[in-house]
Amino acid sequence: MSVLVVVECDKGEVKKSSLEVATYGAQLAAQLGTSATAVAVGEASDASLAKLGEQGITKVLYDKEPRLKDFVNNAYTKLIATAAQQEDAKVIVLANSNIGAAVGSRLSIRLQASLATNVVELPKTEGGQFTVKRGAFSGKAFSDVVLNGERKIIAVKKNSIEAQHEAGKTAEVVAFAAQLSDADFADAPKQVVMQDQAGGILLPEAALVVSGGRGMKGPENWNLIEDLAKALGAATACSKPVSDVDWRPHHEHVGQTGITVSPNLYIACGISGAIQHLAGVNSSKVIVVINKDPEAPFFKAADYGIVGDVFDVLPKLTAAVKELG
Amino acid sequence: MKFLVCISNVPDTTTKITFTPDNKEFNKAGVQFVINPWDEYALTRAIELKEANVGSTVTVLNVGEADTEPNIRKALAIGADDAIRVNAAPKDAFFVAEQIAAIAKEGSYDVILMGKESIDYNGFQVHGMVGELLGIPTVAPAMKLDMSGNTATLEREIEGGKEIVQVATPFVASCQQPMCEPRIPNMRGIMTARTKPLKVVPATGDAPRTEVKEFALPPKKQGVKLIDAANAGDLIKLLRNEAKVI
Incomplete structure (x- = not known):
């Protein structure tokens, strides 16, 4: 045995x-x-x-x-x-x-x-x-x-x-x-296609995750998310509305009907925190929420929060991470 | 082509989860039940493939007690042709898989579809169990499903990518986005669903292999520590020195 x-x-x-x-x-x-x-x-x-x-x-x-x-x-x-x-x-x-x-x-x-x-x-x-x-x-x-x-x-x-x-x-x-x-x-795959992962870090396995929601205003602003993720060595993720409108691919969708993650650190940028999204992240060890709306429900589930504009806050965070070295 | 679509009856995704005072059961009071969101991909894709292949049928199968019938009727309203309800509480994944395998075998279904998992039990088990019980391939989780004659081409999600897989009928697939855009019933569908056949059959098979003893809610957060946006960089120091996560 x-x-x-x-x-x-x-x-x-x-x-x-x-x-x-x-x-x-x-x-x-x-x-x-x-x-x-x-x-x-x-x-x-x-x-x-x-x-x-x-x-x-x-x-x-x-x-x-x-x-x-x-x-x-x-x-x-x-x-x-x-x-x-x-x-x-x-x-x-x-x-x-x-x-x-x-x-x-x-x-x-x-x-x-x-x-x-x-x-x-x-x-x-x-x-x-x-x-x-x-x-x-x-x-x-x-x-x-x-x-x-x-x-x-x-x-x-x-x-x-x-x-x-x-x-x-x-x-x-x-x-x-x-x-x-x-x-x-007999059921061997005909073809295997791997995605380009940001920095080579797979979201389901990642210890650190930076995630964006509708507050990011459009896919063209995702460089702010990616810059912070890259500086931290984190994977990137998104909320359901973001993948629904194809700003980001479906495999990045975190939530009740996407993937559930439990990283050491989950940084939510411009995500209000709908109950379905919280279900996908609430076993994360530390949750950081950045949102300009102080009433965003996500703050109730967070360990650290910044009430502020993601476009202002994210570059500051990236710079601070780079300073730490 | 005969499609069998397995649906489960789950609390709406907005439900705040609570349990009975002894924590032994989910508290159903005041909860709205829906078709499991993952199963909606299976259902809609089966209906799309039926429409593209004249002479095909879609049967909906649910293992559940009589209170699941409104959602079975909803599946009929979306476009399934008939339905079967195995009259038993879904005790565990193995028990449910045995019911599905028995129905699939008896009805000689070609394609057995279901959602990736149910959003209440989160087992992600039934698909493989059904495939193994029937001795046929399972593709899970499938993001894309196309049929050409008796051959299906599927995209199967793997961590960090996808596999393109081809299987011949009969097979099982568990479905997820972005397979299709789930449909909602229209008025005509709702009217015709009332008269579509819904057969109720008794459960068969063995005893369940697992048993839920107790439920618990995740521990509550201590409360948020706010950092001034002007000094956002301080957050990084806290994450390094206090939370010790970076």
């Missing part, structure tokens, strides 16, 4: 959210008195996988089949199911990402496991009951959920666990062949 951690890799590196998942898996394994093994998917390198030892992983299974570089739902599901059986994994931990959700939901049927997504804390396991805390109502609430059955799958919400780094520890990287056939790759 062990804990199996699914680690997503891209361009040879382990994704930030997967470092969090590895940490979660290792801590859970310690809690259960067992060890944590990882199975890697995507484009990985042996060196970056060995470094998973820093998060507490003892062994990493890696299938070098080249077609596994891109996400293929059936192939990934079979790969992880095979690893779970080989390792006799009673708990599988993955990221609450598009890949994690797609694979986790199929695995739950294949392995007859109970599944909880959007999990924000380590489970409580006293008294033989396995209870996880997860986000519900699109960020407006949490629920404690009991997972029944012998096998459990947990998808961990991004930025809810801080990745541990214990320098010098390495994991053993073990070649793994899941015996995948051509049929397992």
Whole structure:
């Protein structure tokens, strides 16, 4: 019996959210008195996988089949199911990402496991009951959920666990062949198109986010948002009305029907703070609101606020960040 | 082409979420329920594809008790042809997936669509479970769906980009923006929806695998610290030295 951690890799590196998942898996394994093994998917390198030892992983299974570089739902599901059986994994931990959700939901049927997504804390396991805390109502609430059955799958919400780094520890990287056939790759993508991300920072994984609303008055003013984001090393985001009128792409839309984020810092510029938007950001650790309307509802959900004109305030903030160096 | 569109009945997006005094259940009092906003993309896209492919039908499926029927009628008013309600409270994702898989199998549907997730449970699970139960591909979350004969071309969102995927029917897709512009019912639709068939069937399948013990609201903020706009740069110092986030 062990804990199996699914680690997503891209361009040879382990994704930030997967470092969090590895940490979660290792801590859970310690809690259960067992060890944590990882199975890697995507484009990985042996060196970056060995470094998973820093998060507490003892062994990493890696299938070098080249077609596994891109996400293929059936192939990934079979790969992880095979690893779970080989390792006799009673708990599988993955990221609450598009890949994690797609694979986790199929695995739950294949392995007859109970599944909880959007999990924000380590489970409580006293008294033989396995209870996880997860986000519900699109960020407006949490629920404690009991997972029944012998096998459990947990998808961990991004930025809810801080990745541990214990320098010098390495994991053993073990070649793994899941015996995948051509049929397992029938739903392989025909093409993969990556967006130009501002500064290369993905919004769902970002620790810092600068977001703009209708108060920015038009897409031509987004350089103010981008300048601050670039100075901070932050990702950019926007409110629903902004993506609805195509000032910004849909994948930047944060809110109840967009993506929910939980960065360390969320700076909202010219966003009034409709309840649907707040749902998408209220698990951020620190919220800053800049709005010229002192009555904007967002101030009630903020830690810091500036009542002022974004066109005046944003350049000052960017300059102050650059001064800090 | 037979489309099956799964909809769930959720609190309106403006709802202030509260729970019963024991925190065991969502407090429905005074809450307006709507079709899950993500499911509206699935519904509208299915109707658009039906209109483009003569002889196609769109069936709406909901797992819920009788109080969901107004929203099922709304889906019929938007343009679905008929509806099925599995008469049971949606206990968990697995339970709902089993109901959908049973209906899909019995009716030999070609395309099974639903929203990416429900805005109340936020599971993002049902699509994959249905696909696996039926042994057919799932594309999730899909931003674009086009059909040519029995082949569908979809854009699937991945973190930081998209994949172009082709699958043959039958398949499952979970939908999100910008797939289409969700429609609202018109007067003619509302009139005809009243007489469209709505079949109520009992639940089948196994016991749920998960159980909600308790709900909780997020901790309240301490209150906002305001910084004078003239000294906006001070905010950055506070974020570095006090909040320690940059």
